[in-house]
Amino acid sequence: MSKTDIVTVTNLSKRYGSITAVDRISFSICSGEIFGFLGPNGAGKTTTINMMTGLARPTAGSIIIDGIDAVRNIKKAQSIMGIVPDESNLYDEMDGFDNLCFCGALYGMPRAARESRARELLEQFDLLKAGNRPFKAYSKGMRRKLTIAAALIHEPKILFLDEPTTGIDVESARQIRNLLLNLRLRGTTIFLTTHYIEEAERICDRVAFIVEGRIVAEGSVSKLLGSTGHGHAIRLTADAALEPFVCELQARVPGCTVRAEPGHAATVVSKERIPLYPILQYLDEQGVSVFEAKELTPTLEDVFVKITGIEAAESRKEARKVGIGR
Amino acid sequence: MKTWIAFWNIMKKDVRTYYLKPPNISWGIVFPLSWTLMQMIRSSGSVDLSSIREMLPGLIAMSVLFGTTSMLAVTITFERRGRSFDRLLLAPISLRAMVTAKLSGAVLFGALNAFVPVILAAWFVDLSEVNWVSVLLAVFLTALTSALMGLVIAVSAKEVFEAQTLSNFFRFPMLFLCGLFLPISSLPVCLRPISYMLPLTYGTDLLNSSILGASAMPPVLCIAVLLVFAILLFEFCQYSISRKWIL
Numbered sequence: 001m002s003k004t005d006i007v008t009v010t011n012l013s014k015r016y017g018s019i020t021a022v023d024r025i026s027f028s029i030c031s032g033e034i035f036g037f038l039g040p041n042g043a044g045k046t047t048t049i050n051m052m053t054g055l056a057r058p059t060a061g062s063i064i065i066d067g068i069d070a071v072r073n074i075k076k077a078q079s080i081m082g083i084v085p086d087e088s089n090l091y092d093e094m095d096g097f098d099n100l101c102f103c104g105a106l107y108g109m110p111r112a113a114r115e116s117r118a119r120e121l122l123e124q125f126d127l128l129k130a131g132n133r134p135f136k137a138y139s140k141g142m143r144r145k146l147t148i149a150a151a152l153i154h155e156p157k158i159l160f161l162d163e164p165t166t167g168i169d170v171e172s173a174r175q176i177r178n179l180l181l182n183l184r185l186r187g188t189t190i191f192l193t194t195h196y197i198e199e200a201e202r203i204c205d206r207v208a209f210i211v212e213g214r215i216v217a218e219g220s221v222s223k224l225l226g227s228t229g230h231g232h233a234i235r236l237t238a239d240a241a242l243e244p245f246v247c248e249l250q251a252r253v254p255g256c257t258v259r260a261e262p263g264h265a266a267t268v269v270s271k272e273r274i275p276l277y278p279i280l281q282y283l284d285e286q287g288v289s290v291f292e293a294k295e296l297t298p299t300l301e302d303v304f305v306k307i308t309g310i311e312a313a314e315s316r317k318e319a320r321k322v323g324i325g326r
Numbered sequence: 327m328k329t330w331i332a333f334w335n336i337m338k339k340d341v342r343t344y345y346l347k348p349p350n351i352s353w354g355i356v357f358p359l360s361w362t363l364m365q366m367i368r369s370s371g372s373v374d375l376s377s378i379r380e381m382l383p384g385l386i387a388m389s390v391l392f393g394t395t396s397m398l399a400v401t402i403t404f405e406r407r408g409r410s411f412d413r414l415l416l417a418p419i420s421l422r423a424m425v426t427a428k429l430s431g432a433v434l435f436g437a438l439n440a441f442v443p444v445i446l447a448a449w450f451v452d453l454s455e456v457n458w459v460s461v462l463l464a465v466f467l468t469a470l471t472s473a474l475m476g477l478v479i480a481v482s483a484k485e486v487f488e489a490q491t492l493s494n495f496f497r498f499p500m501l502f503l504c505g506l507f508l509p510i511s512s513l514p515v516c517l518r519p520i521s522y523m524l525p526l527t528y529g530t531d532l533l534n535s536s537i538l539g540a541s542a543m544p545p546v547l548c549i550a551v552l553l554v555f556a557i558l559l560f561e562f563c564q565y566s567i568s569r570k571w572i573l
Contacts, residue, residue, distance in 0.1 A: 053416055079418035089409040093343045105335035106417035108328020 006031040006158060006189050007052070012061030014047050014213075021047040023213040024061065029158075029206075034180060034190040036204035038197060038304065044213040045193035046086060049162050052191070053083045066157060079107065082151030086162040088143040092136035096127055096146050099135055100153055107154035114153065121149040126175070141172025148176065158189040165199060177203055201300035209304055217307045224303045231271040233296040235261075236279070239289045242266040245282070252278045267296070332419045333427040340431035344401045350435070357392055359446065361385055379451045383533035384506040385443035386461075390468045391500070391526060393439030396493035398432040398476035403489040406480075406571075415571065425564055429473050436469035453537075460536035460545065467552040468529030474559035475525075481566040500526050510542065525555040 007029040014022040022044040029035040037045050050056035052063055054074035063070040063077075070077035090099045097118055104114025122128045125145045130138065138146060144164065151159060161180075165173040180190055180203055194200055200207050201221055208218040217224060236242065242249075243260035249268070250258050256270035268274055280290055344350070405411035414424050444461075447453065475496060483489040501507070503517060504526040510518055521527050528548040535541035535548070 055412060055415060075418050075420060078416060081416075083416050085409065085412065087409055089413050091339070091343065091410050092408065094339070102335055102339055103413070106332050106413070106419065108331045108418075110331065 004031045005029065006066050007035075007191065008062075008064040009048075009052070010062045010064075012048070012051060012063065013059045014044075014051060014056060015059045020213055022051070025210065025213070025215045026061075027208050027215060027218055029189060029191060031189055032184065032187050033205040034184050034192060034203055036200035036207035037191065037193040037210060038195065038200050038207055038300075039193075039210035040195055043210045045195075045210060046162055047213075048210070049160055049191070049193055053081060053160055054078055079154075080157040082154070082156035082159040084148050084151045084159070084161040084164055086166065088135075088147040090135050090143070090147060090150060093134060095132050095134050096122060096138070097131040099146065100150055103150040104153040109154060117153055117155075121152060125149045125179075139169075141168045141175075144168050144172060144176065148179065152183075156188070158191065159183065161190065161192045163194055164192065165194070165196065197301045197304055198299070207300070209307060211308050217303070221300060224300065225298055227303060231269065232274050233267055233269045234274050234276070235265060235267050235292075235294045235296055236290055237263070237265045237292040237294075238283065239291065240264055240287075242283075242288070245286060245288070248282065249279060252282055329419050329423050332417060333423050333430075336414065336424065336427035337431045337434070340401060340428060341434060345397060345431060345435040350397065357389065359442070361388060361443075378447050379453075380538065382443060382447050383530060383537050385447075386440045386465065386533055386537075387468060387504070387506060387526060387530045388501065389439040389443055390436045390465060390529070391472050391497060394432045394436035394469050394472040395476040395479070395497055396490060397435060398428065398473050399479035399483065399489040399493050400486055401432075402428065402477065402480035403483050403486050406484075407486065411571070421564055421568055425477070425560070425567065429470065429477065429560075432473035432476060433466065433469040436472060437465050440465045440469070455539075457536045461533065463549065464529055464532035464536055467532070467549065467556065468526065471525035471529065471552055471555045471559065474556060474563060477563045478559060478566075481563060481570060500524050503527070504530050505542070506530055525552055528552050528555075 005028040009028070010026050011024045012022060012026070013020065013024050025044075025048065027035075037048065039045050047056060051058045052065070052070065054070070054077070058071055061071075065077045066080055068077040068080075091102070094102065100118035100121060101111075101114045104117060105111075109117070119128075119131075122131045125148070127142060127146060127149070130142060135143065135146065148161070148164065151161075164176055164180075168176075177199065180192070184190060184205075192200070192204065204221055206218070206220045207224065209216045217227075219227075241260070241264055242258075243266075246258045246260050246266065249266075250256060253268065253270065253275060255272055256268050256274060258266055258268050260266045268279065276293055280293075283290055402411065405414075415421075417424070444453070476493065479489055479492045479496070483492055503510075503513070503521045504524050505521065506526075510521045510527065513521060528543070528551045531541045531543050532545055532548040532552070535545045541548070
């Protein structure tokens with residue numbers, strides 16, 4: 001992957017009267033990477049994407065996309081962008097094929113080229129059979145897939161997606177995630193907003209957390225995961241309650257903290273690697289069998305909660321609906 | 327070339343998707359036809375063919391007005407509601423080209439509507455002395471200013487029903503104030519300045535001059551005023567769209 005920045009956003013702000021929706025945010029996106037823009041609802045994700053794509057005017061700051069000043073010359077910048085808004089915005093009255101061809105025409109594609117590309121995309125998105133059906137007859141997942149296909153009709157250098165898997169079925173969401181990974185392999189840069197943290201962890205190279213209009217953390221997924229300072233954690237599941245053994249376990253493994261949990265379980269946390277043998281030996285002596293010892297690794301959600309203090313329970317609940325929950 | 331491809335396809339999409347639909351076509355045919363018959367029958371109950379030629383400028387003006395104003399207002403409001411209008415704003419074509427493409431579809435539809443009464447009239451009266459170049463110019467300029475008024479309404483309305491209500495709010499008073507039914511000279515003095523502020527007044531007068539050879543104002547003046555209206559309305563619409571829809 002090339003490390004050249006294709007997008008550079010500097011001190012970008014947006015105010016609506018006295019309300020600051022986006023407050024002096026700065027970040028850059030490398031060519032060919034998937035960049036996730038994460039935050040709770042109302043954090044400023046859509047406002048940011050609208051400013052980058054030309055649907056909103058920044059109050060201050062600059063946006064450079066592939067060397068083009070997107071604040072001053074948005075029309076030139078739009079020619080290399082594909083944009084998937086949070087709601088499908090194709091034409092209900094037109095069929096899938098015509099919608100794609102029309103979108104190609106908006107980018108100045110000649111008729112033969114846009115028709116051939118439309119067929120190719122319908123096939124790629126498994127929508128060939130639905131190509132002659134009106135858009136209004138499509139299911140939610142199909143609508144979202146066709147909207148993404150429409151954004152790809154002119155083979156953009158950079159693809160902006162606003163909450164691409166929100167509100168669609170598990171299978172469609174999975175197909176969309178695979179599609180995004182395939183696009184990255186082909187060199188397309190992807191800017192993705194989502195409030196599904198687990199989705200971002202799964203597909204993004206780098207992420208930025210935005211809360212109340214400000215970026216509170218930014219970096220590669222692995223760097224952010226390493227920043228939690230959680231150390232090591234192991235979850236034990238046994239055939240008896242582990243609460244009576246907590247103090248002795250802590251004494252046998254210096255530097256660790258043991259927390260008994262419901263369901264005959266306990267979590268052992270330590271800054272150092274945790275030796276399993278003394279724990280298993282002691283519990284065996286006490287007549288307790290351990291069925292499972294599972295290493296707990298921090299998730300991006302843990303990072304988000306640690307940095308922002310915002311519980312991501314709502315995000316997790318919704319994520320399960322689209323098949324990314326663990 | 328790229329702009330032209332986008333322009334042509336926006337116009338073609340509007341005409342195919344919205345304008346050439348049975349309800350709109352029937353509206354374009356039935357409305358002028360009903361008015362023609364109503365005027366021909368008059369109060370005597372018998373058909374008066376001699377008046378067709380005198381009625382033709384008014385019928386053309388009405389057909390254009392009704393064929394353009396609400397069509398553009400409703401289709402744009404509809405697209406705004408469904409967010410498909412955002413797709414046009416996100417496309418790499420200038421706002422000016424996009425607005426012109428949207429207008430062109432409405433103007434084309436309005437112009438086609440205008441010739442429905444002409445075709446009907448041609449069955450009954452001799453139209454060989456009509457100045458067709460001037461008629462075409464009048465139809466085009468009237469359709470353009472009416473479509474632009476529809477765009478002004480679209481910029482102001484958030485819902486489709488609002489666009490329809492606003493269209494009628496402007497259209498019906500205009501019909502009575504533009505000299506179609508009553509000569510402007512016979513209107514109350516306080517209403518006359520309003521008449522001269524309506525583009526339809528000049529369109530109707532230009533049509534009168536082209537078809538009947540009689541007009542209240544010089545044709546060149548009517549053309550000039552209609553052009554000024556078109557430019558001012560176009561610039562206003564473009565400014566409003568840019569300010570209101572690109573937040």
